[in-house]
Amino acid sequence: MTDKKFDLVVIGGGPAGYPAAIRAAQLGLSAACVDDWPVGDKGRAFGGTCLNVGCIPSKALLESTELYHRAHEEFARHGIGTGEVSIDVGAMQARKSGIVEQLTGGIEALFKANKVTGIKGRGRLLTGGRVEVTSAEGNQTLTAENVILATGSTPVELPFAKFDGKHIVDSAGALAFDAVPKRLGVIGAGVIGLELGSVWRRLGSAVVLLEALDEFLPMVDPQIAKEAARQFKQQRLDVRLGAKVSKADVVGDVVKVEYEQGGKTESLEFDRLIVCVGRRPLSQDLIDPELNVDVDARGFIDVDEQCRTAAAGVWAVGDVVRGPMLAHKGTEEGVMAAELIAGLSAQVNYGAIPSVIYTAPEVAWVGLTETEAKESGKPYKVGTFSFASNGRAKALEQASGLVKIIADEKFDEILGVHIVGPMAGELIAEAVLAIEFEASVEDLQRTVHAHPTLSEALHEAALAADGHALHAINK
Ligand code: FAD
Numbered sequence: 336m337t338d339k340k341f342d343l344v345v346i347g348g349g350p351a352g353y354p355a356a357i358r359a360a361q362l363g364l365s366a367a368c369v370d371d372w373p374v375g376d377k378g379r380a381f382g383g384t385c386l387n388v389g390c391i392p393s394k395a396l397l398e399s400t401e402l403y404h405r406a407h408e409e410f411a412r413h414g415i416g417t418g419e420v421s422i423d424v425g426a427m428q429a430r431k432s433g434i435v436e437q438l439t440g441g442i443e444a445l446f447k448a449n450k451v452t453g454i455k456g457r458g459r460l461l462t463g464g465r466v467e468v469t470s471a472e473g474n475q476t477l478t479a480e481n482v483i484l485a486t487g488s489t490p491v492e493l494p495f496a497k498f499d500g501k502h503i504v505d506s507a508g509a510l511a512f513d514a515v516p517k518r519l520g521v522i523g524a525g526v527i528g529l530e531l532g533s534v535w536r537r538l539g540s541a542v543v544l545l546e547a548l549d550e551f552l553p554m555v556d557p558q559i560a561k562e563a564a565r566q567f568k569q570q571r572l573d574v575r576l577g578a579k580v581s582k583a584d585v586v587g588d589v590v591k592v593e594y595e596q597g598g599k600t601e602s603l604e605f606d607r608l609i610v611c612v613g614r615r616p617l618s619q620d621l622i623d624p625e626l627n628v629d630v631d632a633r634g635f636i637d638v639d640e641q642c643r644t645a646a647a648g649v650w651a652v653g654d655v656v657r658g659p660m661l662a663h664k665g666t667e668e669g670v671m672a673a674e675l676i677a678g679l680s681a682q683v684n685y686g687a688i689p690s691v692i693y694t695a696p697e698v699a700w701v702g703l704t705e706t707e708a709k710e711s712g713k714p715y716k717v718g719t720f721s722f723a724s725n726g727r728a729k730a731l732e733q734a735s736g737l738v739k740i741i742a743d744e745k746f747d748e749i750l751g752v753h754i755v756g757p758m759a760g761e762l763i764a765e766a767v768l769a770i771e772f773e774a775s776v777e778d779l780q781r782t783v784h785a786h787p788t789l790s791e792a793l794h795e796a797a798l799a800a801d802g803h804a805l806h807a808i809n810k
Pocket of ligand 1: 346347348349350351352369370371372373382383384385386388389390391393456457458459485486487488506507527617621652653654655660661662663664665693
């Protein structure tokens with residue numbers, strides 16, 4: 336096949352790669368996006384982990400199961416009577432798949448509208464700006480001035496708990512269960528483990544999360560993590576810390592798990608076991624070794640602050656490079672790389688990347704935790720406000736959790752915002768903007784917040800940082 340020439344070829348069509356191709360095309364560059372995600376019945380598969388088996392399907396199931404849970408637990412308090420509430424797992428999964436299809440199909444439409452060439456196949460970067468694409472339909476070589484590597488990541492497998500697609504599964508498998516497992520084990524109580532554990536717990540599974548670390552959610556502000564742990568316990572999500580799994584054997588239809596905790600060996604039996612112990616970057620066999628691109632021992636491609644590798648014209652973005660494995664972090668990196676390639680100036684503010692855990696309550700944060708503020712050695716102040724005193728949270732029947740603001744004592748600059756409570760994932764946007772604009776606590780205090788809204792809790796936390804919250808008893 337003859338070579339096809341582009342200004343930019345992106346390898347990987349996930350949330351880091353496809354926006355890079357679109358942005359480059361918007362800026363007048365000819366762009367192609369090569370992606371090897373298996374094509375489904377509908378022939379649509381761009382979107383990577385995020386759209387196919389990550390962010391989107393998990394949130395679809397979290398929404399369905401939260402509604403089911405509320406119908407059971409809360410409707411009566413609102414005075415709403417229902418017949419018996421039931422769940423049709425098939426219908427729930429079909430809704431989820433419909434959303435995934437719409438969104439992945441949407442990317443194809445965006446490619447068409449922006450004149451991005453979408454190519455299905457496996458890409459490999461060769462010397463001389465060439466990208467070899469292998470697919471069932473045949474092989475081709477593309478050439479480009481610039482190549483962005485956006486190949487993402489894949490779940491880590493434990494040697495003693497190999498995925499079998501039925502009893503022991505990864506996160507993708509756990510999003511596709513066709514029935515509610517009676518006893519569900521989850522190895523890893525991180526973000527993904529908690530979200531998936533919540534989905535199936537709400538539908539009735541007895542869920543045990545086995546976490547090797549002694550600390551619950553170590554990346555979260557300790558006060559927020561403690562409140563989240565308290566609420567998860569109430570929901571009977573059984574999180575066991577310092578529990579190191581050493582064995583997982585499938586015997587008949589049961590997974591027998593052994594773990595060490597506090598010097599003792601414990602055992603449990605599950606109907607299904609989800610392994611959520613992290614993800615590893617996908618960089619194997621991706622780059623011709625002759626190229627000057629460094630890959631570290633864990634597989635992360637080495638890049639600078641602007642996602643350049645050491646090889647001229649080769650960039651890498653998203654999960655395959657350092658930093659949090661988050662879709663929006665990858666997207667901003669992809670857009671930044673495309674803009675730099677087109678000759679614009681661009682930079683991602685790595686200090687203002689929000690993180691969200693979409694459990695109920697949601698947990699969201701941006702900037703420094705109190706632990707990090709302490710470690711910085713600079714004087715800081717803290718303001719907290721409880722959703723128990725927020726009118727909208729009461730009306731929503733979700734009046735637990737809190738907002739916490741950490742700010743520089745001397746300069747008043749907001750350094751970190753942490754929320755555990757209703758819609759924390761939406762509320763955090765205001766805090767991200769505040770940090771992006773280097774806002775002071777006073778800026779937030781003087782910003783008018785609509786009443787009654789959950790955002791008033793942020794306003795009150797800012798007031799509390801200076802000891803004058805209006806709806807709390809200030810010491
Ligand atoms: P990916 O999305 O993994 O995309 C990479 C693409 O490249 C894939 O399509 C892959 O097939 C393709 N590819 C790989 N190698 C090649 C090759 N050689 N040639 C061609 N194509 C190749 N993040 C959030 O921000 N919010 C969330 O709520 C969230 N929820 C999640 C829930 C789950 C269950 C999981 C598993 C992840 C979740 N994430 C979430 C993480 C998020 O999905 C990832 O951070 C994001 O998808 C990374 O984007 P990426 O483009 O770097 O990689």
